[in-house]
Amino acid sequence: MCVNRLNIFKLKVLNTDVNNKNYCRIKLMASFAVLLTYAASAVSQEIPQEVVSSTDFREGKSKSRMIEEVLVTAQKRTENVQDVPISVQAFSGDMLAAKGIGDPIDLPTITPGLTYSAITGFALVYLRGIGSDVFLPNGEASVATYVDNVYFPLNAGLAQSFGSLERLEVLKGPQGTLFGRNTTGGAINITTKAPSHEFEAELSASYATFDDLKLSANVGGPLTDTLFASIGVISNSADNYYKNEGPKIPGKLRKIEEDGLRAKLLWAPTDRLEAMLTLYALESESSKFNMALSEVKPVGAIALAAAPNDPYSDHTDTPQYSTTDVKVAILDADYDLGWANFKSISGWQNTEYFTITDFDGSAMPIAAFDGTAVLDSFSQEFQLLSNGEPDWLEWIVGAYYLNISEASFNPQLTPLSNDTVLGSIPVIGDLLNGLAPQATLQLFGSLETKTYSIFGQATWLITDTLSLTLGGRYQEEERTISRISSMPEIDQQVVPVKICCEPSTLTEEEVNFSPKVTFDYRPSDDFLLYGTWAKGFKSGTFNLVNILFPSNYVKPEVVTSYEIGVKSDWFDSVLRLNAAVFRNKMENSQQQFISLISGGITQLENAGSLEIEGAEFELTWLITDQIAFNAGAAYLDGIYSDFTDASGYSPGTGTYTNNLDLTGNRTVRTPEWSGNASISYTTSVPGGELEAVVDGYYNAGYFYDTQNEVSQPEYYLINARISYLHERSNIRITAFGKNLNDELYYYNRYQTDFGTLGTVASPMTSGVKFEWNY
Template identity: 35%
Template sequence: MNESMLRRLGWAVLVNSALMGQAAAQGDSDLDAILGPSESPTESTPPASAPATAEAAPAPAASEPAPAATAPQAAAAEPAAGEAAAPEAAASGPRTVKNRLTEEIVVTAEKREENLQEVPTSVSAFSGAALDAKGVADIKDLQLITPGLQYDSMASYSIIFIRGIGGDAFQAGVDSSVATYIDGLYLPFTFSAAQALGDVKQIEVLKGPQGSLYGRNAIAGAITIKLKEPTKDFAASVLAQYGNYNDAKTKISVSGPVPFTDQSLLYSASFVYQNRDSYTTNFFDPNEPDYHSYRNRGYRGALQWDPIDDMQFGVAFYDLKSQDPDSVATNLLTVAPLFKAVLTPNTEKNKSGNVSSIGVFARTRIFSAYAENKMSDYFDAKLIYGKTAANSTILFDYDSAPEPVLDISAVPNRANSESFELIFTSSAEATPDWLEYVGGFYYESTKKTGRYPATIDPLAYGLNIAGSAVLGSPPVLCQIYANIGGDCSANADTNKNILVNVPIYGGVANKAKSFYGQLTFHITEKFSVVAGGRASREDTKLLFAGVGVKLVIPQLGGGVLTTPQLNAIQYAPQQKTFQSFTPTVGLNYKLTDDILLYYKYSEAFKSGNYNGLNINNPPTRVEPELASSNELGFKSSLLEDRSLKLNGAAFLTTISNAQLQTLSLTSGGVTKLQNAGSYSVYGAEGEVNWFVTDALVLGLTGVYLKGTYNNFTGQGFNDLYLNQNNIDFSGKTTVRTPKFTGTASANYTFPFFFGLDAELAGDVYYTSGFYYTANNSLEQPSYYLLNARFGVYDPRSRVRVTLYGKNLNDDTYYTNAYRQDFGDTVIWANPRTYGVTVSWEYGN
């Protein structure tokens, strides 16, 4: 099959996939979503081995692989796509297989390209091939391979912590404490960010405050995701994955030059579809034990234009949809004393008593464009523009129990943002050898709104509580009421009572402007100094906030009558301007050519906000969150051939005016943000990657953390689960701060039968546990996860088949937990999963 035919096949497959996706959208009222698995395996090649010498090229850094084979070696080792290996190659001696983890990594943590081991800050970086080799198919899997990272989701909101610093709020107007970038574009939304990975080129996780270069809301760190660019030659890939829970995932992508453009205009397009059963089933309703399926669908298209050398333009569009019941399938683990006779707790793993309609239905659309100019003799410049629209509808059982006492939905949450960033970096040709710099200007305008209808049966609710309190359980008052034709169960299907629907709504807008810059002075060949900062101004406005009310009245002949909504309370808009300057200072010393020592002081700023979802209290302002951090670290390449990469850091981060969430109706709203006085987290981390041979890579990571609230008197729950003010949390351990977290991994590639290559990999992740609440009353116990993969790759056809298993020990843990009015609520994490992935690639 020649290249022309392959191009036609690629276009046909793409069009057919789009039509299939459209049909799925029309047939499914509920859903779809995003870029799919990041499983784009690279061809393993058998480079010739050479003895190590002092002049040999450096071995790879941790997560940063050994140098690729030279061009002659590669030509000799790699047959053309689709061709059989030459007989001479087979007869030349024992065949070796190069590990995919040895692919070289160049990072842009300081917004310019640098070797991972030369960057004076703590960064974990992974290529697309490395992510695939490590079994990372979703961005949330990053926490299993990244020291100090926690990545969970709740009701489509991403909950991200790095080194015990982060934010656990899940409401429309709240920003994340970790800045997330896709292809250089900042995503200002916490919801819809936890999507499956697409055709990923590289992911970097930057740890510690990144206020100078990565700006607003990077007090814990930043995550940058780079997707694959269009290619100058035609390329295509297909991936299919099948697993338990009827998991089926397909990804198709094509890339190449637009015809008749002489390779100056390039395109790429990809389509992803995934569907599986929910990990959770309904234990309370045997007639409807299944929740909605988990479903993703999305597509991405990109164009790149190179009109002349050193100038490039590009545009991309993403349309990502998702449907997820698992992130809202809650369980009432412990019932508050007042409701023990009313609500049913559940401690059985992956079971829930929520109504069958629960789920999250989200969509994110992103348009981005950039222009890059390297023609100037003095600097390189890049302009990035982005426009993002996201919405999510959340059907949520607030009380988390089978009894439908209180349901709260978000119908819908909406967020729109427009931004541009202009970046200047020093040019090597015109800048003195002793100086490097980067700087720029950033502007963003964002609007976020949310509407949360709360539905309650006041009669059944009151009778349950009154009957339990006065006459004991079962509530005799409910039995009497049922005997005269009433309904004390508040069952949504048989309810005969009048329901009260209370929509709570609010909206926040933000305009952010900032100038930033960073200079690196090379004082000597071994010693350098870094100085930088960011000046920011943010205008934050509470656009509207209020509470409505309407009645839902069952009719004798069936159906219901809904009264018009009455806007019972309307709060006045508010506005506040926040300004900040966040500096960065660093000292770097090359002890030897293979050992870098560094010290870094950095600050970051998280925007102030408003509590826009209020029932009985006027909206209150939330002050900006400030972070300051000291980090002392080293990066080293040890052994004679520099194959042992040992990196480590010790750090202390202090947060002032920390923004913490309380989930309680009696707090004045559905959820409420409050400022903690301050807290500190100190700790140390280490990462070892040993490239034993070109085929065997061993890894070991460990992070120790100690977090304490220094001065925090605020709102929370007492022992009776009643929300109250002026609780002193000082001296308590900070939330989501495990004392120890670590991962041990091994990846081995070797020749298999019939000219095939094999890859055997496994890892063990362990955490000592942590607290979810500031008063340390709700705890995640320690747990470990065992993951393994075995794959076979045909270098001639470039087909890879991989068997995988995650959480093979089937340990029990939570993706989220919180305390609310009715008790302690948890969401169970994924059980044991396993399956097979088949992929094929053509071209580069």
């Protein structure tokens, strides 16, 4: 998706169009609701209506949705979460709704040790201090995301509303064997709802502060005796909570718009064969996660840039928004061979992404860029899983292929000239010399990736209580620069003169083996003790958008992890306590640095090594049949044990330098302490059930940059919800409030040549939600 730069300041959507969009959304969902109601009444003669409550933590003791037994697929087969010797937090779709979690941005409030934010439409995820803040297609995440068993290489569009989910799993630590694609920090495994063998329908609508309207619906059931289908839609919109106090540019702070559709078709011709086709499409537009200047550097001061007094004010002179268009197709087939199950998972993805950002973050016309990213990929995975024989051995073997035929980025820096402050900066001034009085820099870089891997894991039941798991993945990968250029553009005509030079190499090949060893000891059904040694690998990549210097290769990350954990149920399952201690050591951690003066918009570089030690626990306590308590906490201690010749800004002058010694600095986005707690009360009332929940989240703060200059101070959040479920109609109405203490905290902060850019999170909000299930 490309935008004519002559028109980027024109109004794209008039207010009346926005109102029409909301009207159309409501009309569409109302029609969907009528359809669901009609379908429900049509099948009511054949399918008796039942009120289905959550699976109880202790059978018959609690109706709370906050406490559930969740089955997971963390080891590629369905298991109880308490039986898996992996540190994993799992949530059903109903549990996420009960906790007020509608999109992944809120996941950290229920998952200590996780930070999840977004910038210009890209999701940035860190788990136990390991992650990536790269928002370009040449860099993949260290905490990988899988949706319906398929890996998503590009994080654009992932920070969106969930829709109808079966479950969500957060796997902590490197997952180099079974989720082996670049999972040095962990994996987020999302499973959406599959078609049911009986008719099902659900409808959800919420309205909150800032004209935040969220609508979703899902309907599914049998078409024939062997064919089942479901279709789900989401349609969301909201005003921007930032106020425009900069130049009055039409359409500058746009509404947040999300529209998505997921269709599934399940074919089960025999008891042994199932095949699922999933089609997924999402279109979104957001200016919520872009940046505004919060602190000014000397270069910015020379340009008369100024930060707003109100953190919720935007003073930029350029529209700040991004658009994402994602299309996905998945074919998942499972055949029972009797002695084993054979699975085939094929995934096709296309993502087109566009963003426009004010690089200096101020009201001055200094530097801005717009850019288009495109990703096309195909993946194929084969699995063969044991099917219970022999009972002392459980195994899985498989092969994986990924072909990213295009991962490109095409940024264009707005017109530059010698008479601006940029012309006085030596590097940029040298670039501008010899060009026309005003020129746009047009950059382009595209990568191709091919990777092949084989993997296997086996668990040997040595005794009735002791098991040994051995696993490993062998991978070969080739990264190739398919196209790269940096050229001036004058009057929309590209000047056929390259500013820079070709890289010394266009292709890099990597070979890796990531092993895993786990011992687990289970003296009783209610107690599991495990210890794991594992390695993880994240691919190397090229810097694609250099202006003045040839693109260079960034080495792959390799992490070694040690973990000891315990999972336990106490007092006849009234109390559940899971805990883990761990140590991770990573070589060549990929760190992002943002600077125009350095010769590129963003650059990746390797830190020699980092070490992170920590501990975490999660507690579930059924205080009474009606009162449930949940809590969790994580402690992290992370430092760069070797990081010399690092990029940063000189103290005092604020100018770019690449010879810093950051050894001993704390690792980025690594809060020393983070924790959550919630208490829920569920009771019967006339006609139904009342549920009240109060929860809190604490974060001790962390640094956003390797130089430890830009920080997120300590903060805490308080949320609350109260809902009424009318059992006869199965309608639930919820009133909710988020950030009730009106805490000021950030989604992101970044250093640039001009100062510190930041995006504050939403202030206090409240709203009401309607849910209906059949």
